[in-house]
Amino acid sequence: MAYILLYVDNIILAAFSADLRKSIIVILSSEFAMKDLGPLSYFLGIVVTRHAGGLFLSQNKYALEIIDRGGMSSCKPSPTPVDTKPKMSATSSTLYADPTLYRSLAGALQ
Incomplete structure (x- = not known):
């Protein structure tokens, strides 16, 4: 096989x-x-590590690259990564400074 x-x-x-x-x-x-x-070691953002029982797949490196690209490397972790009480609205909020970066980061998370 x-x-x-x-x-x-x-x-x-x-x-x-x-x-x-x-x-x-x-x-x-x-x-x-x-x-x-x-031997496979990295493919499409997935780090592959061999063990006696098989393979271990990790996206830790890929996630860190996305965090760095978003300029959030120095941010502290949060148990809830989203504001549970949003303060934005479609009419009263300022526009995002760089929509290309935002779309790129959102696409990377897919």
Whole structure:
């Protein structure tokens, strides 16, 4: 059994045997230009760490990058990350200074 995860031009190939993995790589390489980057360590914002029992997946690095990009690295954590009593309205609040940054951060969280 083998699994191929494909996202745009990135591929993860996981197989239950090294021979199966190598044969799939040979077949794919005959049709597509490919590079084997070795064991998986980082993919689409997910850090992959190998353990005896399998793999550990973490998005801690990705979350820290988003926090840094939003200029919130020095902020203190809060048990409720949203103001439960909002003080904004569509008519009386000032516009967001950089809507592009806001949209980028919101998109990164999706």
